[in-house]
Amino acid sequence: MTFKYNNPSHSKKVMSAMLAGMMALSGGGAALAAESTETGQGQPAATTTSAAQTGLFSDIKAGYWAEKHVYKLASQGILLGNNGLFRPGDAVTQQEAVTMAIRFMNKENQLNDGTTAALPTNMEVSNYFKPYVALALQLGLINQTEETAADVANTTWGQKPASREWTAKLLIRALGKNDEAKAQNAQSTGFADNDSISDSAKGYVNLAVSLDLAKGVDGNKFNPTGTVTRAQLATFFSRGEGLTDTAYPNTYTGYVTGLKENQITLVANGKTMNFTVNSSTPYFTKDSEVRAAGPNVQLYTKVLIVGGSNGAASYVELLDATPQVESVEGTFARALSGNKVGIFVGENYETYAYDESTAFIDQNGNAIKVSDITADSTVEIQRETFSADKKTVVIRVKSGIVNKSDSGTVTEVNPSGKTIKITNAAGQSEQYTYNDNLIIRYRDRILPVAELTAGSAIKYTVKDSVLQTVELSQGVEQNVRATLVEIGGNQSTLTFKREGGSLEAKLLVDQPEVIISGIEKATLSDLITDADNGDQVELTLNSDDRVTRIQVVSRQMEPMNGASVVSYNSKTKVLTVLDSNKRPYVFTLDEKTKLDYNAAKPTLAGLETLLNEGRKIDLTYVGTRALSVKVIYKYEGTLSNIDTANKKISLLSNNQTVTVAYYSVPTIEIYNKAGAGLSDLKVGDSVTITLNGAQDAVQKIALNTTAQFEILSIETNGRILVKSDLLTSHFYVDQAVLTGENGQSITAAQLAAGNLINVTFEGTTAKAVQVVKRTLGQVTAVDASSVTLKLFNGQTETVPVSGTIKVLKSGSTLTTIGSLTAGDRVEVTKDTDNSTRFRVMTVANRQFWSYDAVGNQILVKRESTSDTNYRFALSSGTYVHQGDTTLSVQSLKDNDNIVLYLLGNVVLEIQKQ
Known part of the structure; x- marks a missing residue:
């Protein structure tokens, strides 16, 4: 593999980045790679294959942690493979590291092109590297006395793996800080393995640490003899590009001014260039190591493109996702000669120039001509801000008067906003408002807006930009609420009374679907028809106006x-x-x-x-x-009397008092209480009394209770493991009624670890399970009646507070809303007594180390050798962000400063500093 740098010199801050990346060698996050064009015999390879042509080396698989960096350098021609291989895990040799330092410093123009460079006899290196090592000695990047004294008994000097402390010395010298490092040689490094660091290297390690360029590894160790891999070195050079002004012939940084299906138009350094793209074009973002699933580039965003053959983009990296445009809104006056338009912006009359690349768009997003814009239309002028010209890129009509008749297809109906989107006959998208005067017709019927659905083919009229009429030109599936009156004798017709309407009859399709709660595989014979007390149903009619589905919503039984x-x-x-x-x-x-x-x-x-x-x-x-x-084998109700003298139990059930005798003391069943007796019950308790076979005596009394749990795991056969107040327990939910947080019916398979649930028990049996709604966010304001939260999705929600509240904070349970403060991260839930509960998350400021995808955990840097709290479990939806920008956990890098917000030991939010 060969790395190439061209022309301009590199700044010292890039060298600092190189050292920082090189010294942080934990877990694949370090930033160094290697370079070699040699075979195992130390001679130049006979054949060298460019990875730029194939995209990836055969030993760099999709998803490899350094894929992005190897891909970019290969596309730029900076690195070449050896017979299509990169060998990412190979250790970097001293001769390779020296060569990289020379090239990174842009000192190749000082090389002696010959292979006869004079070197000390015991500093044996391969011919290819001799000029680089000779120059390094001349520049003082390596010290001849130190190197000739080094032990190379088992290898040559050039083939010896570059150690961490040796590389630190090399790079500190490359930074011109040799004397500053030597002055610190007498100081301890503070690492646990300080005695293992060479005396001549301690000053360099100290300086690297003080410059925040080097970090330790596990156990507060420096690991001075540790090696550097080729993939790590490649990652450095890729990342270092962002810190240098080095220009590569095929690499362009600029702003996107055009996007077509297979083309990106880029303006870079005042020049416009077009690049072809296809499904195999690799897309990356600046802040992520992971290849993007697909194109993520938008107009006027900043990107880096590496050009390949025939004008193709071989690598695309999004550097800044914020479109570089500014907007001005005003009232259109007229089109002027010389490609200009006149606009009233407030009280001021302004003119804006445009050219052939300016897009003119109407309020529905369709392309128009400048001549189509009518006076007094409200328009928005968008100008790019990345050049001094501030060219007009878009002139958009925001509102104008439309009067038309057309045909098309409904794409969206929004009853709350009273808007309808239509794709017109020309294939253009339009959106119009409507009011209560809108008339919707299908054949001889007037339809409500609720029966107008996406996909409906229509004819329509618009006046003053408001929809006036819509006529369905063909039937579409629709739903009708009605009362069943009669099913035809041959079960081919259905007569019903439409909700709020008159009697209608419709043909049935063969074997229509019938849905009745509590009846499996219901058929037409299960329906109840009656002019007054028939089933209340929702009918589904197909485009041929035939009934395909009948769902009973209520019955007059x-x-x-x-x-x-x-x-x-x-x-x-x-x-x-x-x-x-x-x-x-x-x-x-x-x-x-x-x-x-x-x-x-x-x-x-x-x-x-x-x-x-x-x-x-x-x-x-x-x-x-x-x-x-x-x-009747049981009664449910409120316990009203326990008469132990006459052995009778009374309860209020269905507004009636029921009294049942008991011959012997019945079994008393209470969740989480073994050996319960009659004395554990009290008047007012909600109970279920089970009778004996003769229905004349109490056999069992079960106390009905509700408790809240967090699900730890879902086990087999309908059993779950839960936690409450640090205590864990098991119970079965296979016979329980299960509902989601919005009250919808769910199955046991839809329960998940981490769910908070309210469980209603009949004794020890779970009869009902409801998932509790959890609201997570940051407290932004607190007053006497509400708490305002900024949710993880960026939206704001106000939580009304009345009645009992509980605030769990710092291990204490508080009952005043004033104990919450702005900035607190909270989980808001309803307790079983319907009180509002706020659990305040604990906060930890740490440094990121690595992410364990298998265990869904993050590891952070230890604060000391005795620190054992460095692994944290993530929730299924941990919110990772920097400011208002949402990140992936995979985008976090070694040594990133992060703030963790936890409930228990589970991270719900990670804020990158």
Whole structure:
């Protein structure tokens, strides 16, 4: 591999960067690489393949930590591979390091081109490197006395791996600070392995540390004999480019002034250049080591482009994502001769020049001509700010009067903002406002805006920039709320009463989808039709106006509680009962009847064995059809009395007092309390009483409680591991009703470690689990009734505070909102008693070391040899940022100063300083 530098000299600050990168050798984050054009015999390679032609060396795989830097240098022709290999993990030799120092200092013009440079007899180097080593001796970058005294018994001087302390001396001398370093030789370095550092190198190490150029490694050690790899050296030269004015013939830094599907237009040093790009063009950003998933370049942003063959871009790096433009808004007056426009900006009349590259855009983003702009239109002038000319790049109409009729396709309907986006017949995107006078027609019907959906083909009229009429030219899928009245005898038609409308009839598709909560694989026969009490449904109609889907949203069914079974016929499925007033009723059961008795998976066969005379049941029905039957085996309610003398328990259930005897002390079940008894219950408790098989005595009393937990892990068979108040426990949620933080139904598979959940227990059994909404952000303001937060997504949210509050801060639980201060990072949740809880995150200022992607952890620099708190787990959505710019954790670099905000020992936010 060969590195090339061309022309201008390098500044000393670049050399400082080189030393800083070289000395920080932990975990692949160091910035040095190697250079060689030699074979193992120390002779120039017979064939050298340029990586610039293939993009990557065969031993640099996609995602490799130094891929960005090797890719750029290869594209620039700065490094060449040896038979297509880079050998990134090979150690840098002393002759390679010296060569790099000479080239980086731009001293190659002082080389003796011959291979007969005089060197001490025991400083044996390969012919290629002799002129570089000879010049290094002449410049004092290496000391002849020190080098001839070094032990090279097992190798030659040139092939000896460059150690960390040796390289520190080389680079401090390259910085011109040799005398300053020597003056510190008598001082201890302060590293734990100080005695292992050569006396002649201690001053150089001290100076490197004092200049903040060198850092230690694990255990507060310097590791003076540690080596430097080729990938690390390559990374340095790539990063150093940003600190030098060295110009490369095929490397251009400038601003993007044009973007087409396969082309980027760049203005650099006053010249305009076009580069072709394709799907294989590599894109990177300045602050990330990871290759971007796709093009991330926008107009007027600052980029670096390395040009390849035939005008192609072989490497693109986004240096600054902020568009370099300024905007002026005013009222359009007229177009002037000489490619100028006149604009009223406030009370001032101003003129702006434009040229053939200026884009003219209407309020819908469509290209127009300057002649299309009408007087008094509000326009925005955008000018670039990266040149003295401040050329006009865009003239955009922000508002103008539109009167037209056209056809097109609806792309978006926004009822809250009362806007509709349309792609017109010419393929251009438009957006118009509408008001309550908008008329939407489909055939002979007037439709509400809610039935106008994306994809609808329409004809439309606009007056004074407001939509007046929309006519659907073909049907689209729509949803209708209605009451079911009748299903046709051959199940091909459906009659319904539209919500707020009259009777309608629609054809059904073959086998329409029927959805009824609690009924699996529901069919048309499961629907309840009635002019007054039919199912309330949401119908889905396809573009042919046929019903494809029927979802029951509510039913007008009747309840009957506390009925007594008179008889049941298992052949006819006819059930006769007496209601609580001793009036007789007859109902029919079928395979769709919802069943409930004391069994995990009730069946009709199992229920039939219980329907003997006198059995107490609750049921719901429509007409003579039983929709649900529940054998009363338990009562839920509020405990109102415990009569131990007469052995009776009373509770208020469904607004009725129920009293049940007990023959022996029933089992008392309370979550997280073993061996509970009647004395653990008190009047007012919410309880569930389970009856014996005869329904005449209490068998078990379960206390209904709610507790809040953090999920630690999801285990098998519906069991979860949770934590509350530092205590961990297991329980099953397979029989519980599960809801998300917005009340939506979820499955156990949608629960995740880190979720905060409220669990409702019936005794020790989880009956309901709800994910608690967690709001994370920075406190920006606090008053008596609210707390204002800046959320991680940049939005602002005001949390109203009333009633009980809890502030968990610095290990204490406080109850006043005044204990929160601006700048606090908090987690806001609702506790089980509906009180608002603020958990204030703890703060730690550290230096970044590395990221463990497998364990999703970061490692920080130890503050001392006894510091064991240097690993921190990240949450699934840790917010990493610098100011308002969101970063990836992979973009953090060794020695970055960071602030960690933690709950427990989990990092929720990382702020790069």
